[in-house]
Amino acid sequence: MLLLDWPITEKPTGQVALVGAGPGDPELITRKAWRLLEAADVVVYDALVSDELMAELATNTRRIYVGKRKGQHSMPQQAICQLLVDLARQGLQVVRLKGGDPLIFGRLTEEITALDQAGIGWQIIPGITAAAGCAAQCGFSLTERGKAPRLRLITAHSCDDRPINWADLAHQDETLVFYMGLSMAATISAKLQHHGLPGDWPVLLVERGTHHNQRQLRCTLADMHTRIVSEQFKSPTLIYVGQVVAEVASSQQQQMPLKQIC
Known part of the structure; x- marks a missing residue:
């Protein structure tokens, strides 16, 4: 279920944007990615997303860390997929923020599949790999x-x-x-x-x-x-x-x- 943008309705329906944060420098993020981050209720982010970028988010934006390092996974992939579904079902606008470009070694398909199976709308915002x-x-x-x-x-x-x-x-x-x-x-x-x-x-x-x-x-x-x-x-x-x-x-x-x- 691919959406061009989050719809505006009287009763918002939760959506998920799978967003590339770029390689580290917070200035190397796209304008569209930043606009979605500004509008997000919650950001689910990875280990390779820079601290500098996260520090620029609005103070009232909820942040959930799901980063993976070798031998250190804060949350298994299946649990991350379920988290995205659960947050969207609460009517929240969710940004799934990944380092670099989510289309390159970002395990994107697993998360899209989970969202599709749950009937959750999503969009992909590529980043600089x-x-x-x-x-x-x-x-x-x-x-x-x-x-x-x-x-x-x-x-x-x-x-x-x-x-x-x-x-x-x-x-x-x-x-x-x-x-x-x-x-x-x-x-x-x-x-x-x-x-x-x-x-x-x-x-x-x-x-x-x-x-x-x-x-x-x-x-x-x-x-x-x-x-x-x-x-x-x-x-x-x-x-x-x-x-x-x-x-x-x-x-x-x-x-x-x-x-x-x-």
């Missing part, structure tokens, strides 16, 4: 003619333990971006090298991308895992693999000003 937001902040293009005409976004952790086809990923004419891949860095390095990428293939690590304390480090496929351990990188960290990051400067920690584009 972390791969694009962090690349912009670091100053490089995800694709480049003659170097990387293809882009792949990969989750290193699958809910159903589906195996990754590493041979299919080991191409030199594309950019790979691994989400949730920090704990699998050694495997990523070993498998891609085993299937043909050279050990000196460029890698860029971006921790807490677009936040004021963003950290980035350029390394190689061969030494990626060692550098992650020695430099104590923490989640959330994106792993970029490909020629497009070969010239990106490393920065252990810095205040990252937005680049002006003319």
Whole structure:
């Protein structure tokens, strides 16, 4: 049941907006997403939604945290789906706020299915995904003619333990971006090298991308895992693999000003 916007009726019917918060910087949220946040009765939000963005919400907006970190789930997915249904049935305007873009590794279909089965109206507001937001902040293009005409976004952790086809990923004419891949860095390095990428293939690590304390480090496929351990990188960290990051400067920690584009 897809609605273009929340309807205005004498007796409001609860609706759910599934909204992308962007990669971290609170200014990287769409105008429509912010308008819905301003109108929301309750915001159900994830771990990757920035504290700075949440601090800008109206003080009377109810907030429910349902964040997931590795090994630490504040609420199982089935319970989150039921929560959205229950809140909407109370006649509330609900924003389900997800980090980045909810259409990319956001478990969106499970929540939409639950809403459809309950007869709850919903809409999707996309956001800037972390791969694009962090690349912009670091100053490089995800694709480049003659170097990387293809882009792949990969989750290193699958809910159903589906195996990754590493041979299919080991191409030199594309950019790979691994989400949730920090704990699998050694495997990523070993498998891609085993299937043909050279050990000196460029890698860029971006921790807490677009936040004021963003950290980035350029390394190689061969030494990626060692550098992650020695430099104590923490989640959330994106792993970029490909020629497009070969010239990106490393920065252990810095205040990252937005680049002006003319």
